[in-house]
Amino acid sequence: MRPAEPFRHPLWVRLTHWIGAGAFMTLAVSGFAILLALPRLFWGETGSNDSPAWIVLPLPVNLEQTGWGRNLHFISAWVFVLSGALYGLAALVTGHLFRRLAPDRDQLRPGSLVSEVRDHLHIRPPEPVSGGERYNALQKLAYLAVLLVLAPVMLLSGLTMSPGVTAAYPELFTLFGGRQSARTIHFLAAFGLVAFLLVHLWQVAANRPLRLLRGMITGRPGGKAEGA
Amino acid sequence: MVEISRRGLLLGSSALGLAPWLGGCELIEGGPSRPGLYGLSDTLTLATQRFLLRDQPLAREFPADAISKVFPTINTTDPDNPDYRRSKAQGFSDWRLPVSGLVERPTAFSLTELKAMPARTQVTLHSCEQGWSAIGGWTGVPLSHVLASCGLKPEARFIVIRSVDGWWDSYDLFDALHPQTILAYGMNGGDLPVAHGAPVRLRVERQLGYKSLKYLASIEATDRVSGLSQGRGSMVSELGFSWYAGI
Ligand code: HEM
Numbered sequence: 001m002r003p004a005e006p007f008r009h010p011l012w013v014r015l016t017h018w019i020g021a022g023a024f025m026t027l028a029v030s031g032f033a034i035l036l037a038l039p040r041l042f043w044g045e046t047g048s049n050d051s052p053a054w055i056v057l058p059l060p061v062n063l064e065q066t067g068w069g070r071n072l073h074f075i076s077a078w079v080f081v082l083s084g085a086l087y088g089l090a091a092l093v094t095g096h097l098f099r100r101l102a103p104d105r106d107q108l109r110p111g112s113l114v115s116e117v118r119d120h121l122h123i124r125p126p127e128p129v130s131g132g133e134r135y136n137a138l139q140k141l142a143y144l145a146v147l148l149v150l151a152p153v154m155l156l157s158g159l160t161m162s163p164g165v166t167a168a169y170p171e172l173f174t175l176f177g178g179r180q181s182a183r184t185i186h187f188l189a190a191f192g193l194v195a196f197l198l199v200h201l202w203q204v205a206a207n208r209p210l211r212l213l214r215g216m217i218t219g220r221p222g223g224k225a226e227g228a
Numbered sequence: 229m230v231e232i233s234r235r236g237l238l239l240g241s242s243a244l245g246l247a248p249w250l251g252g253c254e255l256i257e258g259g260p261s262r263p264g265l266y267g268l269s270d271t272l273t274l275a276t277q278r279f280l281l282r283d284q285p286l287a288r289e290f291p292a293d294a295i296s297k298v299f300p301t302i303n304t305t306d307p308d309n310p311d312y313r314r315s316k317a318q319g320f321s322d323w324r325l326p327v328s329g330l331v332e333r334p335t336a337f338s339l340t341e342l343k344a345m346p347a348r349t350q351v352t353l354h355s356c357e358q359g360w361s362a363i364g365g366w367t368g369v370p371l372s373h374v375l376a377s378c379g380l381k382p383e384a385r386f387i388v389i390r391s392v393d394g395w396w397d398s399y400d401l402f403d404a405l406h407p408q409t410i411l412a413y414g415m416n417g418g419d420l421p422v423a424h425g426a427p428v429r430l431r432v433e434r435q436l437g438y439k440s441l442k443y444l445a446s447i448e449a450t451d452r453v454s455g456l457s458q459g460r461g462s463m464v465s466e467l468g469f470s471w472y473a474g475i
Contacts, residue, residue: 012387038359045353048360052383066357067468074475163355164474166286167434168280177362179353 009219013096016087017216023080024193026072031190033069036062041187042180045173054184077158084151090149100135101144107137122208139203142196150192157186256400258385258452260461260471270470272393277474278402286408288434291353295416298360299354304393305423307443312392322429325411329388329448332379339413339427345369345377348410356437357469366431367414372405375449384449388456389430391443397462398453399432399439400472408433438464438471 009017039061040053047053049061091097106112116138135143159165160172160182176182204212215221262270307313315323324336351365371387387404390396403409410431413420420426422434425442432439453461 034359037357045294046296046360046362048298048362050300051296051298063358070357071266071269071468071471074273074470075265078269078272113427162475163287163356163436164277164281164434167285168277170288173288173360179355183359 009216010088010094010096011219012090014216016083016090019083020080020087023076023083024197026076027080028190028194030069030072030076033065034073035187036060036069037066041184043177043184044180045178047180053159081155088147097147101140101147103137103140104134107140113137122202136207142199142203146193146196148198150189153185154189154193157182157189161186235433236380239451244267256385258401258454260398260465261459271470272359273470273475274321274472277472281402281434281474284406287352289455290353290363292351292365292417294363295365296401299362299424301423302356302358302441304397307393307425309392312443316422316426323427325428325444325447327378327447327449328372329450330381330384331375331449332381335378337374342369342411342428345373348425349408349414350408350410350431350433352408352431352433354396354437354440365416366410366412367440368410368412368428368431371409371411371430371447372407374411374447375404380449383451386450386453388448388450388453389441389444390446390448391425391441392445393443395441395463397439397458397464398450403432404439406432425461434474436471436475439473447466453460 020138028098035057036059038049038051039046039057040047041055042051042053091101107116116136120138122215156172157176159169160176161179166172166179172182173179176185229416256274261267315321320339323339325342326334326336328334346369347367348370349365349367351363353361353363355361375387384401386398386400388396388398399409408431411428412425413428413429415421416422420429425444426445429442430440430444450456455461458466460466463469
């Protein structure tokens with residue numbers, strides 16, 4: 001590591017982050033509305049309200065929320081995917097992915113991980129856990145889980161429910177094991193992303209939240225680089 | 229096909245040009261339009277899918293033993309229309325399907341005449357916008373064959389289809405002439421049941437179930453649907469759904 005420099009978020013990170021965060025909210029709300037038409041999950045190709053399900057969710061069946069739900073879901077998906085693609089491309093090209101997001105060797109030592117977890121549980125970071133010169137390891141792992149696993153699975157399983165896309169790429173059915181399997185995996189990935197968001201907000205809350213939020217909005221955390 | 233891919237390019241470039249931001253958004257020249265942001269996202273989806281489908285692939289087909297035991301039926305399951313009831317009582321022997329508009333020889337086909345045409349059987353996955361899906365086997369005559377036998381005029385760009393229960397929808401030639409777009413009179417080896425749209429329903433396999441109209445009443449070829457009703461291209465789009473349902 002180079003010596004501590006003030007931690008900054010480049011403009012492209014901030015823009016795509018807040019656009020993506022907004023689109024994620026509307027995706028979650030509209031996805032829930034769509035789910036209500038068939039609050040059951042299946043494996044394989046087929047399934048309906050009167051066929052046996054893997055899981056019957058404790059939600060009321062409501063067929064009236066599909067229209068606005070789908071409209072909002074697809075426009076949000078376009079925004080989320082396009083801003084996510086921009087972010088992913090920039091992260092690769094600028095080296096951000098390796099420099100900022102890949103955990104450093106020292107961060108992965110068991111002792112260091114254990115003390116990070118302990119710091120988070122106390123919501124009282126003794127040393128700049130983040131907001132210093134780098135993200136802490138727990139943050140990095142959470143971000144990588146989203147970028148490398150959850151978001152791609154979300155996108156691909158969503159596309160597997162599209163009859164147009166699968167006519168062009170039937171391999172998607174093979175990848176997920178059928179349309180209803182893709183729907184189930186789409187739901188599980190959404191669950192994973194919501195879980196990430198809760199952890200994400202907790203990690204921010206545990207690390208001088210105002211400073212971090214100011215950093216993510218203006219680019220500079222403000223105050224002294226080390227916090228204090 | 230050359231014509232279609234040229235249109236696909238036009239479509240793509242108009243989506244990239246963000247023309248839709250200005251007022252209503254016309255997805256295809258002379259086609260349906262939808263105002264606002266949802267019009268923009270519909271256009272992006274249509275342009276993208278037209279690009280992905282530019283070689284006109286077939287939707288997946290299954291062996292007969294994959295057919296679902298339960299195939300849900302929604303909306304109308306037995307039209308409450310006097311003409312339909314009378315026709316149903318006679319085994320649809322007096323039923324006729326008029327094909328009109330931009331064709332050289334407008335014709336009204338009987339069920340027997342449709343069954344005498346070259347048939348196609350396809351076992352496919354039906355995906356409903358409500359989330360359910362089921363596999364069914366469909367037998368019928370390709371719409372492209374029926375249109376060709378009436379002499380589809382070169383100006384024709386859209387096919388408007390109406391059903392006895394008042395539903396209607398439109399399809400541009402890209403989908404209307406696709407080999408899996410059939411007028412189905414058979415299901416799972418037998419006659420098409422009333423609950424599934426007897427005597428004849430449409431199958432459009434690369435879009436959601438709501439594009440596969442049941443209880444067909446008429447077919448009309450036209451050069452534009454922008455002037456039809458509210459200009460949205462279908463009845464469901466007047467209810468807030470997308471005209472193009474490939475997603
Ligand atoms: C309203 C909810 C959200 C808030 C308040 C929020 C807040 C923040 C803050 C303050 C940071 C910077 C942390 C630091 O400097 O240590 C950050 C980074 C990040 N957030 Fe969020 N976030 C939200 C939603 C989301 C969502 C929904 C996602 C993804 C689905 C997400 C993904 C990320 C990623 C990947 C980073 C790292 C960015 C980078 O440096 O490349 N966030 N977030």
